[in-house]
Amino acid sequence: MTVYFIADTHFDHGNIIRYCHRPFSSVTDMNDQLRRNWNSTVGKSDTVFFLGDMSFGRNSRKADYWSRQLNGEKIFIYGGHDSGIPRGMPHFPHTHRSFGGHWFYLLHDPSQRAKDWQGWVIHGHKHNNSMQNFPFINGVHKTINVSVEVINYRPVSIDYVLSLDLDNVRRMRTVSDKIERY
Numbered sequence: 071m072t073v074y075f076i077a078d079t080h081f082d083h084g085n086i087i088r089y090c091h092r093p094f095s096s097v098t099d100m101n102d103q104l105r106r107n108w109n110s111t112v113g114k115s116d117t118v119f120f121l122g123d124m125s126f127g128r129n130s131r132k133a134d135y136w137s138r139q140l141n142g143e144k145i146f147i148y149g150g151h152d153s154g155i156p157r158g159m160p161h162f163p164h165t166h167r168s169f170g171g172h173w174f175y176l177l178h179d180p181s182q183r184a185k186d187w188q189g190w191v192i193h194g195h196k197h198n199n200s201m202q203n204f205p206f207i208n209g210v211h212k213t214i215n216v217s218v219e220v221i222n223y224r225p226v227s228i229d230y231v232l233s234l235d236l237d238n239v240r241r242m243r244t245v246s247d248k249i250e251r252y
Contacts, residue, residue, distance in 0.1 A: 071115050071116055071117060072112075072113070072116045072117075072227050072228075072229060073116070073117045073118075073119070073169065073227065073228045073229075074111070074112055074116060074117070074118045074119070074142065074225035074226060074227050074228070075118070075119050075121060075176075075192055075214075075216040075225060075226055075227075075228070075231075076108070076118060076119075076120060076121070076194075076216055076218060076221065076224070076225040076226070077120065077121035077122050077123060077178065077193070077194020077195070077216045077217050077218070078121075078122065078123045078194045078195065078197055078217040078218050078219070079104050079123070079124055079125070079136070079218055080123055080124075080125065080126045080218075081100075081101050081104065081124060081125040081126075081130065081131065081136050082097060082101065082125050082126065082127050082129065082130035082131055083097070083125065083126040083127045083130060084096075084097045084127065085127075086100075086126070087100060089197075089199075090197045090198055090199065090219050091198070091219075092219065092223075103223060104218065104223055105139055105140065107222075107223050107224035107225075108140050108141065108224060108225060109140065109141045110224075111224045111225050112140070112141040112142040112225055113141060113142065114141050114142065115142075115143070116141065116142045116143070117142060117143045117144075117145065118140075118141075118142040118143070118144045118145070118225055119144075119145050119147065119167075119176055119192075120144050120145065120146050120147065121147045121176060121177065121178050121192065121193060121194040121216060122147055122148055122178030122179075122194050122195065123178070123194060123195070124136050124137075124146075133146070137159060144159055145159070145160045145161070145162070145165075146159050146160065146161040146162075147161070147162055147163070147164060147165065147176055147177060147178055148161065148162070148163050148178060163177070164176060164177035164178075164182070164183075165177075166189075169228045169232065170228070170232040172189065172190055172232070172236060173188075173189035173190065174189060174190045174191070174192050174214075175187050175189060175190070175191045175192070176191075176192050176193075177191070177192075177193055178193060178194050178195050179193065179194075179195040180193040180195065180196065180204065180213055180215075189212065190212045190213070190214060190236065191211075191212060191213045191214065192213075192214045192216060193213060193214070193215060193216070194215070194216055194217045195217070196215055196217055197217045197218075197219050197220075198217065198219035198220055201220075201243060205220065205241055205242060205243045205244070206220045206221065206242045206243060206244050206245050206247070207231075207234070207236070207239050207241065207242040207249075208241060209236070209238075209239040209240045209241060209252070210240065210241075214231060220243075220244045220245060221244070221245045222244070222245055222246060226245055230245075234249060238251050238252055239251060239252075240252050
């Protein structure tokens with residue numbers, strides 16, 4: 071079993087393609103590619119922490135629909151655009167977890183983290199709109215942005231994140247970019 075993280079899929083949201091410069095020709099193309107990427111990465115018995123904003127838009131299908139399309143046992147963290155939680159799915163406004171000797175605060179919007187939190191924060195919400203402050207990894211502020219635009223539109227595993235030697239990462243713009251170390 072592997073643990074994964076992802077946020078801000080925005081299934082069915084046509085304007086997100088333009089807002090975040092997503093490389094898709096249509097909503098159907100985006101939905102299909104996001105679903106394929108998820109299901110080719112995540113196995114049925116893997117766990118996925120979904121950190122908010124599964125779908126959005128006037129005619130969008132609800133999170134319950136999309137959850138049934140996606141592999142893995144999902145744990146749902148509320149996002150600003152989430153109007154429904156899939157039936158039977160564990161869900162929280164935020165949660166704390168320990169992996170590989172590090173504590174992580176999991177939430178959608180990093181500005182809502184607990185003020186006294188000293189560990190790492192895994193979040194969404196920022197997409198690729200504030201890359202200076204919210205790249206994939208900001209070691210100075212101990213944040214990890216798992217919005218789809220910075221993780222190649224597929225869930226990222228905790229094993230991969232921990233393999234990067236977090237204590238020595240200053241910055242990593244996207245999951246594909248070179249690590250800047252201290």
